[in-house]
Amino acid sequence: MADTATTASAAAAASAANASSDAPPFQLGKPRFQQTSFYGRFRHFLDIIDPRTLFVTERRLREAVQLLEDYKHGTLRPGVTNEQLWSAQKIKQAILHPDTNEKIFMPFRMSGYIPFGTPIVVGLLLPNQTLASTVFWQWLNQSHNACVNYANRNATKPSPVSKFIQGYLGAVISAVSIAVGLNVLVQKANKFTPATRLLIQRFVPFPAVASANICNVVLMRYGELEEGIDVLDSDGNLVGSSKIAARHALLETALTRVVLPMPILVLPPIVMSMLEKTSLLQARPRLLLPVQSLVCLAAFGLALPLAISLFPQMSEIETSQLEPEIAQATSSRTVVYNKGL
Incomplete structure (x- = not known):
């Protein structure tokens, strides 16, 4: 009761200073934007991946x-605005792990995913890849993805390292196998002209990465299919653990992981094939790599928030679609579950 009273008094104190502010009333631990619409989720994830938080100083974080x-303890100084509170929460969530409260290594933060991932995407899309370079870039990409997943994992329950290693090895092996196999097939296809063969090779990374992403999700979260995931009623009360909800969660996550690399690995080859024909790049071939890097950065920056905004973090499902024992355990027509990222 005391915590509730102090939080309420803090909110009341802050509201007076925010009468003329455009920012919504601050809610500790809650998203700033509505999560029921795609646009709200899109704006929410734009905040999460904002690379400017990478440059926040230690003093600003403190x-x-x-x-x-x-704010939590009701000792907020007068004059603090909602905008300042939302900004503070954005900084904390971008840098500190929510479960351990420890700083996440910069390249593995969600806000660092695009800046540190773009050079890898450029490497994946380099033309005239050798067998060694194909293996290297696919390995580096899956290694980066695995580290990001591990650094941002749910740490409330201990997870064996063996599960992480299993998912990592499965993703690397599937990505490398598919990429190398497709490259070999393209090289042996005599009916293609050299120009067509080069263009097709540029699209090889997408099926390799998409398949590896699905493999990674399934292997890393296979335990959820066996044990189920928690489903909650409209009041946030635990109703039970559902394997059916787990299948929905994994399907939605896997679909997101397929959609994510699509613009990143498909659009740049199309754009670059057109730009390479321009007189500017034909006269200045040294500009090819910088231009390709900018194209990949733009595609990455657009694709990431769009893909992860497809489904709400807390997804809803009708209880009639779940196991009979869960449907009988609540009077709610629908329940929610944490889909994961």
Whole structure:
């Protein structure tokens, strides 16, 4: 009761200073934007992947954490705005793990996914790949993905390292096998002209990465299919553990992981095949790599928030579609579950 009272008093104190602010009323631990619409989720994830948080100083981080602590305990100083509180929460969530409260290594933060991942995408799409370079870039891409997944994992329950290694090895093996296999097939296809063969080779990374992403999701989260995941009623009460909800969660996550690399690995080859024909790049071939890097960065920056905004983080499902024992355990017509990222 005391915590509720202090939080309420903090909110009341802050509201007076926010009468003229355009920012919505601050809610500790809640998203700033509505998650029921695609646009709201899109704006929410734009905040999460904002690379500007990579440059936040240690002092600014401490100030943000302290501001949120003051709000929580009702000791917020007068004049603090909703915008300042939302900004502080954005900084804390971008840098500190929500379960361990430890700093996430910069390249593995969600805000670092695009800046540190773009050079890998450029490498994946380099023309005239050798067998060694194909293996290297696919390995590096899956290694980066695995580290990002592990660094941002749910750490409330201990997860064996063997499960992480299993998912990592499965993703690397599937990505490398598919990429190398497709490259070999293209090389042996005599009916293609050299120009057509080069163009097709540029699209090889997409099926390799998409298949590896699905493999990674299934292997890393296979335990959810066996044990089920928690489903909650409209009041947030635990109803039970559902294997059917787990299948829905994995399907939605796998679909997101297929959609994500599509614009990143499909659009740049199309754009570059057109740009390479321009007189500017034909006269200045040294500009090819910088231009391709900019194209990949733009595609990555657009694809990531669009893909992860497809489904709500907390997805809804009708209880009639779930196991009979769960449907009988609640009077709610629908329940929600954490889909995961």
